[in-house]
Amino acid sequence: MAIRDLSVLVGVILIIVMLVxxxxxxxxxxxxLINITLALIVILVAMNTTEALQFSIFPSLLLLLxxxxxxxxVSTTRSILANAEAGGVVATFGTFVTGNSALVGFVIFSILVIIQFLVITKGAERVSEVAARFTLDAMPxxxxxxDADLNAGLISExxxxxxxxKIENEADFYGAMDGASKFVKGDAIAGIIIVLINIIFGLIIGMTQKGxxxxxxxxxxxxxxxxxGLVSQIPALLISTATGIVVTRVASEGNLGTDVSTQLLRYPKLLYIAAATIFMLGLTPIPILITTFISGVLAFGGWWLSKEAAQDQEPDLEEETEQESSDMKSPENVVSLISTDPIEFEFGYALIPLADTNQGGDLLDRIVMIRRQLAIELGLVIPVVRIRDNIQLNPNEYRLKIKGNEVAKGELLLDHYLAMSPGVEDDSVEGIDTQEPAFGLPAKWIAEETKEDAEMFGYTVVDPPSVVSTHITEVIKQYAHQLLGRQETKQLIDHLKDSYPILVEEVTPEPLSVGEVQKVLGKLLRENVSIKNLPVIFETLADFGKMTNDTELLAEYAxxxxxxxxxxxxxVGxxxxxxxxxxxxxxxxxxxxVQQTEHGSYLALDPETQQQIVQSVASQVEQLSLQEETPIVLCSPATRMYVKQLLERFLPQVAVLSYNELEPTIEVQSVGEVNVA
Known part of the structure; x- marks a missing residue:
C-alpha cells in the first residue's frame, strides 16, 4: 500500500483516538497547527481550480476535516476542564485576542462565530442546495x-x-456537496455549544475544585x-469559505485570482469614476490626505490599465491577420475544405422547427433511433448524420446526400398532415396533391381539421416528422452498400474477431483482403440482404475463399x-x-x-433479347402490383446474379432469388413466367 494511502488511514485512526x-x-x-495548515491548503486549492470537478474529493475531505x-x-475541552491548560497555541491565541480584558476577547470571538455561522456557513449551505437542484434539473x-452534437457530427462517440x-460526475459532486455542507453547519453549532460548556463548567470546576x-x-x-474557539473557528471559517468558492465556481480558463483581477479591472474608465468619488469624500470631515492618496492610486491604476489595453490590441490584430494568412496557406486548411460527410441532411429555413428542440422538434432523437434500427436490421453501423439548414433550398424543401452526392429530396408542410390514398380517391378529402417521398405513393397534404375525415375514408395519415424519418430510413437502406467502406469493414472484422478469432484468421488477410471482404458485404447490402449474421458469412468465405477470389461468386455462396x-x-406474414x-x-x-474474363464474368446479351426479357418481367410485375404482392423473380443459382444485373437498371425494386436461397419448407407458387419469343 502506498505511503499516501497509509497516511490517510493513520489520520482517521488518530481522530478516533483523540475522541477517547x-x-x-x-x-x-x-x-x-496541522488543522490550520490543512484549512489553508484547502482554500488555496479551491481558489486555484478552474472548475468544480477538479476538486471532486472535496465533499469527502470536508467530512474528514x-x-x-x-x-x-473534544481533546482541548478535556484538557481545559481537567488541567486548566490546552497547549501553547491555545494560550497564545487567547492572550493575544483578549489582551487585558477577557470580556472584550469574548465579544470579539462572538462576532467571529456570528460571521462564521450566519454569513459564511448559511450562505454556503444555501448555494450548495441550489447548485445541486439546478444541476439535477439541467441533466436531461x-x-x-x-446527442444533438453527436448526430450533427460536431463530436465523436x-x-x-x-x-x-462529466455530467454524471457533476450531478454526483453537487449532490454530495449539498449533503456535506450540512456538516459545516453542524460543526458551527457544535463550536458554539462547546464554548458555552467550557465557560460554564470551567467556572464551576475552577471555583469548586481548584479553589x-x-x-x-x-x-x-x-x-x-x-x-x-479561535484555533477551531479560524480553520472552520476557511473551510466554509472554500465550500462557498467551490460550489459557486463557474468553469473558466483561469483560477479565481486571475478571473477576479481580469473581470473586476476589465473597464479602466470606471476606476476614474471611483477615484473622483473618493476625492469628493475628502471635502467632508474625512481626512483629505487619506482620500487623496486612495483616489490617486485608483486614477493611476485606470491610466496604467488603459495603456496596457491599448498596447495589447495592436499585436492581437497583427497576430490575427498573420494567423488568418497562415491558415489560408496551410495545406491542412485546404484538405478540410474538400472533406465530405458520409450522410448529410439539409433543409430550408421553414423546416428548422423539425430539428430545433426549443420548438418541440424531435428530428435528432428520431435519427438516433433510425441509426439503432438500421444497425439491428442491416448489421451495419450507420455513420453520424450531419444535419444543417441551407438557405439556398426552398423554405419547405429538404435533401439527403450520401458522400456529398444528392440522392433524395422532398418537401414538407409542417402545418399539414400527409394523407396517403387507400387506392380509391375521395374528392370529399381536400388537400394539396403530392407523392409520398419514400415509396412514391399518391398522397395529399391536408389540414389538421381534415385529419379525422381522411382517416374515416381509409387514408393513412402521418405527421411531417414521421414522413421525413421514413424517407431517411429507406434512402439509407438503399445506399447502405456505399456507406460500407474498407475502414468500416475493418471495424466489423475487429468486432467479430473478439468472439470468433479462429474464423477471422481463416478468412483475412489470407485468402481474402479487407477490400475483397468489403466487396462481398457490399453486394449483399446492395440487394437489401442484412450482414448482421456475420459469422455465417465468414464461414462461407472461409470455405470458398481458397477456391476463388471472385467477389461476385463469393456473394452468391454467402x-x-x-x-x-x-x-x-x-x-413475413x-x-x-x-x-x-x-x-x-x-x-x-x-x-x-455469359463471358468469362480474368477479372470475373459478365452477361453479353444482345439489346433486343435484353429488352424482351425486361418487358416480360415488367408485365408480370405490374400484374403482381395490382394484387398488392411483392414482386419476386425466381431462377436457378447459376443465372441469378446475371438476371439481377439485367433487371437492376430498369426494375431495381424487383427481388431476384435462386432456388438455393429458399428453405425447402417454404411453399412457392408461380404466378407468372419470364419468356421470350
Whole structure:
C-alpha cells in the first residue's frame, strides 16, 4: 500500500483516538497547527481550480476535516476542564485576542462565530442546495444537447461518452456537496455549544475544585475558551469559505485570482469614476490626505490599465491577420475544405422547427433511433448524420446526400398532415396533391381539421416528422452498400474477431483482403440482404475463399448460406411465396451469353433479347402490383446474379432469388413466367 494511502488511514485512526484518549498539551498544539495548515491548503486549492470537478474529493475531505476539528475540540475541552491548560497555541491565541480584558476577547470571538455561522456557513449551505437542484434539473437538457452534437457530427462517440460522464460526475459532486455542507453547519453549532460548556463548567470546576476566585476563574477559563474557539473557528471559517468558492465556481480558463483581477479591472474608465468619488469624500470631515492618496492610486491604476489595453490590441490584430494568412496557406486548411460527410441532411429555413428542440422538434432523437434500427436490421453501423439548414433550398424543401452526392429530396408542410390514398380517391378529402417521398405513393397534404375525415375514408395519415424519418430510413437502406467502406469493414472484422478469432484468421488477410471482404458485404447490402449474421458469412468465405477470389461468386455462396434469413425476409406474414419464374429457354439463353474474363464474368446479351426479357418481367410485375404482392423473380443459382444485373437498371425494386436461397419448407407458387419469343 502506498505511503499516501497509509497516511490517510493513520489520520482517521488518530481522530478516533483523540475522541477517547487524553492528549498532552504539546501534541495538541501540533494537531492544532496541522488543522490550520490543512484549512489553508484547502482554500488555496479551491481558489486555484478552474472548475468544480477538479476538486471532486472535496465533499469527502470536508467530512474528514470536520471530524478532525471536532476531535480537537473534544481533546482541548478535556484538557481545559481537567488541567486548566490546552497547549501553547491555545494560550497564545487567547492572550493575544483578549489582551487585558477577557470580556472584550469574548465579544470579539462572538462576532467571529456570528460571521462564521450566519454569513459564511448559511450562505454556503444555501448555494450548495441550489447548485445541486439546478444541476439535477439541467441533466436531461445537457444529455439531449450531447446527442444533438453527436448526430450533427460536431463530436465523436468518445467525446460524447466523456461529456456524459462529466455530467454524471457533476450531478454526483453537487449532490454530495449539498449533503456535506450540512456538516459545516453542524460543526458551527457544535463550536458554539462547546464554548458555552467550557465557560460554564470551567467556572464551576475552577471555583469548586481548584479553589479559584470568580475573577480568576473567569480570566483563566475565558482566555483558554476564547483561544480554543479561535484555533477551531479560524480553520472552520476557511473551510466554509472554500465550500462557498467551490460550489459557486463557474468553469473558466483561469483560477479565481486571475478571473477576479481580469473581470473586476476589465473597464479602466470606471476606476476614474471611483477615484473622483473618493476625492469628493475628502471635502467632508474625512481626512483629505487619506482620500487623496486612495483616489490617486485608483486614477493611476485606470491610466496604467488603459495603456496596457491599448498596447495589447495592436499585436492581437497583427497576430490575427498573420494567423488568418497562415491558415489560408496551410495545406491542412485546404484538405478540410474538400472533406465530405458520409450522410448529410439539409433543409430550408421553414423546416428548422423539425430539428430545433426549443420548438418541440424531435428530428435528432428520431435519427438516433433510425441509426439503432438500421444497425439491428442491416448489421451495419450507420455513420453520424450531419444535419444543417441551407438557405439556398426552398423554405419547405429538404435533401439527403450520401458522400456529398444528392440522392433524395422532398418537401414538407409542417402545418399539414400527409394523407396517403387507400387506392380509391375521395374528392370529399381536400388537400394539396403530392407523392409520398419514400415509396412514391399518391398522397395529399391536408389540414389538421381534415385529419379525422381522411382517416374515416381509409387514408393513412402521418405527421411531417414521421414522413421525413421514413424517407431517411429507406434512402439509407438503399445506399447502405456505399456507406460500407474498407475502414468500416475493418471495424466489423475487429468486432467479430473478439468472439470468433479462429474464423477471422481463416478468412483475412489470407485468402481474402479487407477490400475483397468489403466487396462481398457490399453486394449483399446492395440487394437489401442484412450482414448482421456475420459469422455465417465468414464461414462461407472461409470455405470458398481458397477456391476463388471472385467477389461476385463469393456473394452468391454467402446468399445461399443465408437462405433461412432470406426466406424469412420475403415470407413475413405470408404462408408462402408468389414468384415469377424464369423459363428454361431464358435461362439457357443467359447461360450461353455469359463471358468469362480474368477479372470475373459478365452477361453479353444482345439489346433486343435484353429488352424482351425486361418487358416480360415488367408485365408480370405490374400484374403482381395490382394484387398488392411483392414482386419476386425466381431462377436457378447459376443465372441469378446475371438476371439481377439485367433487371437492376430498369426494375431495381424487383427481388431476384435462386432456388438455393429458399428453405425447402417454404411453399412457392408461380404466378407468372419470364419468356421470350
Amino acid at each position: 484518549i487524553p492528549m498532552p498539551p504539546v501534541l495538541l498544539s501540533i494537531f492544532i 470536520t471530524l478532525f476539528r471536532l476531535g480537537l475540540n 437538457g445537457k444529455q439531449m444537447s450531447i 468518445q467525446q460524447a461518452k466523456n461529456r456524459r460522464e 479559584y476566585g470568580f475573577s480568576e476563574a473567569i480570566d483563566t477559563y475565558m482566555r483558554l475558551t476564547v483561544g480554543d 446468399r445461399q448460406s443465408l437462405s433461412t434469413q432470406i426466406t424469412q425476409q420475403y415470407s 405470408q404462408n408462402g411465396l408468389k414468384v415469377i419464374t424464369v423459363s428454361g429457354k431464358v435461362e439457357k439463353t443467359i447461360a450461353e451469353h
